[in-house]
Amino acid sequence: MRDLKVxxxxxxxxxxxxxxxxVSVGRYIMENLLSGEKKRKIYPVNPNRDxxxxxxxYKSIREIPDNIELAVIAVPAPIVAxxxxxxxxxxxxxxxxxxxxxxxxxxxxxxxxxELIRIARKYxxxxxxxxxxxIIRPSTNFNCTFFRKTPKPGSIAFLSQSGALGAAILEWAxxxxxxxxxxxxxxxxxxxxxxxxxxxxxxxxxxxSIIIYMESIQDARxxxxxxxxxxxxxxxxxxxxxxxxxxxxxxxxxxxxxxxxDLIYDAVFDRAGVVRVEEIEDLFxxxxxxxGAALPEGPNLAIITNSxxxxxxxxxxxxxxxxxxxxxxxxxxxxxxxxxxSHWSKANPIDIMDDADIQRFxxxxxxxxxxxxxxxxxxxxxxxxxxxxxxxxxxxxxxxKKTKKxxxxxxxxxxxxxxxxELLLKENVPVYKFPETAxxxxxxxxxxxxxxxxxxxxxxxxxxxxxxxKTHLKILIKKVLSEGRNILMxxxxxxxxxxxxxxxxxxxxxxxxEEAAIVxxxxxxxxxxxxxxxxxxxxxxxxxxxxxxxxxxxxxVRKAYNTIIENVKSYMPDIHIDGISVQKMxxxxxxxxxxxxxxxPIFGAVIMFGMGGDEGKFFKDVGVGxxxxxxxxxxxxxxxTKIYGMLQRGFGKKPPVNLRILEEVLVKVSxxxxxxxxxxxxxIDPLAVYxxxxxxxxxxxxxxxxxxxGNYKEYPHLIISPYPTRYVQPWRLKDGKQVLLRPIRPEDExxxxxxxxxxxxxxxxxxxxxxxxxxxHEMLVRHCNIDYDREMAIIAEYIDTNGSKRMVGxxxxxVEPGGDEGEFALLVADDFQGKGLGRKLTDMIIEAAxxxxxxxxxxxxxxxxxxxxxxxxxMGFRLKKISPDEIKIIMDIDIE
Numbered sequence: 001m002r003d004l005k006v007x008x009x010x011x012x013x014x015x016x017x018x019x020x021x022x023v024s025v026g027r028y029i030m031e032n033l034l035s036g037e038k039k040r041k042i043y044p045v046n047p048n049r050d051x052x053x054x055x056x057x058y059k060s061i062r063e064i065p066d067n068i069e070l071a072v073i074a075v076p077a078p079i080v081a082x083x084x085x086x087x088x089x090x091x092x093x094x095x096x097x098x099x100x101x102x103x104x105x106x107x108x109x110x111x112x113x114x115e116l117i118r119i120a121r122k123y124x125x126x127x128x129x130x131x132x133x134x135i136i137r138p139s140t141n142f143n144c145t146f147f148r149k150t151p152k153p154g155s156i157a158f159l160s161q162s163g164a165l166g167a168a169i170l171e172w173a174x175x176x177x178x179x180x181x182x183x184x185x186x187x188x189x190x191x192x193x194x195x196x197x198x199x200x201x202x203x204x205x206x207x208x209s210i211i212i213y214m215e216s217i218q219d220a221r222x223x224x225x226x227x228x229x230x231x232x233x234x235x236x237x238x239x240x241x242x243x244x245x246x247x248x249x250x251x252x253x254x255x256x257x258x259x260x261x262d263l264i265y266d267a268v269f270d271r272a273g274v275v276r277v278e279e280i281e282d283l284f285x286x287x288x289x290x291x292g293a294a295l296p297e298g299p300n301l302a303i304i305t306n307s308x309x310x311x312x313x314x315x316x317x318x319x320x321x322x323x324x325x326x327x328x329x330x331x332x333x334x335x336x337x338x339x340x341x342s343h344w345s346k347a348n349p350i351d352i353m354d355d356a357d358i359q360r361f362x363x364x365x366x367x368x369x370x371x372x373x374x375x376x377x378x379x380x381x382x383x384x385x386x387x388x389x390x391x392x393x394x395x396x397x398x399x400x401k402k403t404k405k406x407x408x409x410x411x412x413x414x415x416x417x418x419x420x421x422e423l424l425l426k427e428n429v430p431v432y433k434f435p436e437t438a439x440x441x442x443x444x445x446x447x448x449x450x451x452x453x454x455x456x457x458x459x460x461x462x463x464x465x466x467x468x469x470k471t472h473l474k475i476l477i478k479k480v481l482s483e484g485r486n487i488l489m490x491x492x493x494x495x496x497x498x499x500x501x502x503x504x505x506x507x508x509x510x511x512x513x514e515e516a517a518i519v520x521x522x523x524x525x526x527x528x529x530x531x532x533x534x535x536x537x538x539x540x541x542x543x544x545x546x547x548x549x550x551x552x553x554x555x556x557v558r559k560a561y562n563t564i565i566e567n568v569k570s571y572m573p574d575i576h577i578d579g580i581s582v583q584k585m586x587x588x589x590x591x592x593x594x595x596x597x598x599x600x601p602i603f604g605a606v607i608m609f610g611m612g613g614d615e616g617k618f619f620k621d622v623g624v625g626x627x628x629x630x631x632x633x634x635x636x637x638x639x640x641t642k643i644y645g646m647l648q649r650g651f652g653k654k655p656p657v658n659l660r661i662l663e664e665v666l667v668k669v670s671x672x673x674x675x676x677x678x679x680x681x682x683x684i685d686p687l688a689v690y691x692x693x694x695x696x697x698x699x700x701x702x703x704x705x706x707x708x709x710g711n712y713k714e715y716p717h718l719i720i721s722p723y724p725t726r727y728v729q730p731w732r733l734k735d736g737k738q739v740l741l742r743p744i745r746p747e748d749e750x751x752x753x754x755x756x757x758x759x760x761x762x763x764x765x766x767x768x769x770x771x772x773x774x775x776x777h778e779m780l781v782r783h784c785n786i787d788y789d790r791e792m793a794i795i796a797e798y799i800d801t802n803g804s805k806r807m808v809g810x811x812x813x814x815v816e817p818g819g820d821e822g823e824f825a826l827l828v829a830d831d832f833q834g835k836g837l838g839r840k841l842t843d844m845i846i847e848a849a850x851x852x853x854x855x856x857x858x859x860x861x862x863x864x865x866x867x868x869x870x871x872x873x874x875m876g877f878r879l880k881k882i883s884p885d886e887i888k889i890i891m892d893i894d895i896e
Contacts, residue, residue, distance in 0.1 A: 003093065006069045006126075010040055012041040033144060036140065036141035045059075070094045072096045072098065074099060077101030084120065093124060097116070097128065127190055133145045133167060133187075145183075156210075159210065160183070161186050161189070193219045194212060198229075201234070209234055214241070217265075223268075225721075232452065239278075267606065267623075294406045297375050299446050300326035301376050305349055305350070307382045311345075328350075358391045365379060366399065389411045458750075473499060490507045490532065491507050493682075494506065496672060510580050520551065523583070526552050526587075529582055532579050533576060535575045586695060590657065591689040593611070594687070596683045597682040599704055603626070621642045628671075628718075628722040647689070679701055679717075731796075733837060741841070744794070747784075748784050754806070755808070755810070793811070795810045796809035796828075809827065809829060811825070820855045824857050826842055850893055856894070861886070
């Protein structure tokens with residue numbers, strides 16, 4: 001983060017392209033920079049001027065007598081590379097390139113941008129842009145944009161890919177008196193990207209929420225890692241354009257980059273805990289509300305209103321947005337009967353009548369909030385009633401302090417509601433003029449809470465082999481590619497599925513009608529015959545008569561064989577036919593599911609789950625998720641589809657299914673995709689699903705000849721680092737006991753809880769610096785559900801004599817923002833201390849730090865923890881006293 005600090009807190013700034021010419025970018029930026037000249041030195045650079053706006057002007061960067069921290073470049077695109085080279089030679093480490101004329105204009109501009117990247121890497125310069133507006137940091141009066149206004153200081157960091165739209169949004173926000181911790185226009189993102197800035201503002205004390213206007217993502221893995229790292233503590237709200245193919249084309253042309261499938265963006269945001277909004281106003285609305293308001297546990301909303309018509313409007317809007325009107329309990333209805341007139345609605349929405357006084361509102365709110373079926377409440381007070389806005393605001397304020405459920409106020413009206421609005425906003429209670437906005441806010445709050453809950457939910461253990469024998473499959477892939485093929489035969493594809501534990505219908509490749517008849521008789525009738533050909537890449541076999549179902553005898557097999565050949569050749573005369581596949585026909589299953597995977601050019605491997613068969617093609621009922629999946633993530637993927645409700649509850653005569661079966665299949669597919677970056681596409685279509693079983697009827701795998709695409713050498717096809725199996729190893733303690741050393745998993749939460757509960761008071765204090773009295777689920781999830789790109793935790797697992805698992809030690813490494821160093825900590829169960837386990841775990845953490853290319857690691861140790869200090873000293877750590885009670889132990893890893 002030190003690299004980015006110069007962009008927001010520079011001690012001095014050089015503006016290359018400064019000018020006094022009216023209505024010019026160079027002049028506007030210079031004027032803005034001079035508004036903060038009391039806090040930093042400004043150096044204009046222009047070879048044609050001696051002074052700019054009264055400030056001495058330099059012919060080039062080389063003439064400036066100071067060590068410049070930040071350069072702002074606003075010159076024509078053809079000379080930007082030369083200017084950047086001069087900046088590098090002068091030791092400048094940060095550059096804001098405002099100039100346009102790069103990737104967004106086509107091939108020539110793309111070459112210019114590549115040259116900028118080369119120069120930046122040569123000198124270690126961080127670049128913002130090109131084709132950007134620049135940066136505003138209101139709290140320090142720093143504005144290096146050509147926007148003519150500076151907003152007031154606040155706690156929202158606003159990141160915009162579009163300069164013009166970013167300026168328009170900024171203008172609107174200033175008129176609404178919204179303050180900012182920073183505004184950043186990113187432009188082409190040739191270097192600094194959304195991920196870098198989320199890292200920076202995630203630890204920025206001035207920022208409490210981050211809003212983003214986004215057209216595309218350049219470095220998906222960095223974005224995902226940063227967003228997952230900070231979404232728990234600071235709301236990240238995104239307005240992503242290009243939702244439809246037509247608008248995506250326009251956006252792609254604008255930014256000069258690939259945009260990607262919108263469904264995948266939804267999956268990325270959902271997995272990261274990011275809230276996606278629809279409108280500009282929603283960005284600021286959510287940024288203000290989500291950082292402090294109570295979040296609903298579910299989508300069940302109650303409505304109290306003194307206008308029946310408004311109540312109906314709220315319900316319509318709620319249902320349109322995927323929410324549900326809460327079903328009031330009988331106890332709640334009975335209690336409301338005692339409060340309300342006899343002709344009240346007797347249901348939700350709760351119409352308390354237009355003559356409702358403040359006591360009626362007060363009692364109704366109290367009763368409804370106590371209903372366990374209610375997750376949140378909207379209170380509508382229209383102005384025709386006898387209650388003033390300030391009266392209702394005070395009542396809502398009172399109840400908001402007593403409940404964990406969110407309350408949203410709707411107070412239609414003009415100037416007379418301002419005092420009420422200010423009172424509620426001060427208490428972090430959302431208040432709106434229109435009910436539609438209130439409902440939208442409630443659903444955003446639910447979406448955010450639901451996403452965070454997914455981040456905190458502990459998955460259950462699945463009985464799955466996470467490391468099946470796969471070397472022979474790697475050899476098979478090499479063989480297929482060496483033959484000039486990139487599509488696996490159905491039998492070959494199903495071999496992959498079988499190895500990973502997915503039940504399949506075994507296909508048998510036959511070369512003539514007689515062979516097909518013999519095979520069919522052996523496996524039993526009825527059977528299915530399918531064409532097998534490498535030429536059918538984008539064509540469904542059934543569409544060209546290449547599949548015949550329900551074949552009942554040997555004679556029918558012979559006839560079907562010849563019919564398929566004739567059908568296919570009439571459609572594609574030059575097709576090369578490898579043979580006809582014969583397999584057992586599966587009948588009487590309850591549901592058809594499709595599970596597939598494709599390698600997206602931006603996001604790598606993505607997994608899709610949805611309704612199969614003709615209904616699936618028509619309804620396009622599909623959910624998208626990202627590997628790696630676990631039990632919880634697999635279920636959440638299924639929940640995105642309409643068929644999930646059918647699978648969960650049954651439909652007509654079809655029974656509900658054991659969802660654990662499908663969770664396991666999805667996790668197995670995820671493991672398969674993780675292990676084979678060579679896979680470009682994978683399809684199981686259909687997966688036949690019974691009440692307690694499933695079987696893959698058809699399957700296909702297409703290989704990627706260019707498997708090493710992506711910026712990361714390890715798992716280049718993934719944007720989320722999978723479980724690092726390379727750190728799994730058995731190890732024997734000094735006393736002969738054997739433990740399994742392995743990275744931690746989300747499923748380990750119960751084991752860590754038991755470990756902490758078993759510790760002596762000294763061990764607790766030495767590790768946590770206090771006697772930990774409340775071991776919360778949130779704390780444990782934070783420890784167990786980690787991003788392996790950002791941290792590592794190695795545990796020691798011991799199986800005692802009765803077969804029970806114990807976590808008996810854990811070493812943890814957390815990489816600090818910026819990626820140069822990391823903090824580590826060590827904990828060993830009391831009865832396993834003194835057996836060499838602490839030394840081994842520390843050694844593995846050092847190995848992990850080297851793998852992450854950290855320069856150093858450190859830990860903070862209490863001075864009285866003599867055993868840990870002795871271990872650290874013996875292993876080569878430097879000891880540095882940082883307080884009367886604390887010692888910092890440091891190991892330099894990257895020693896040149």
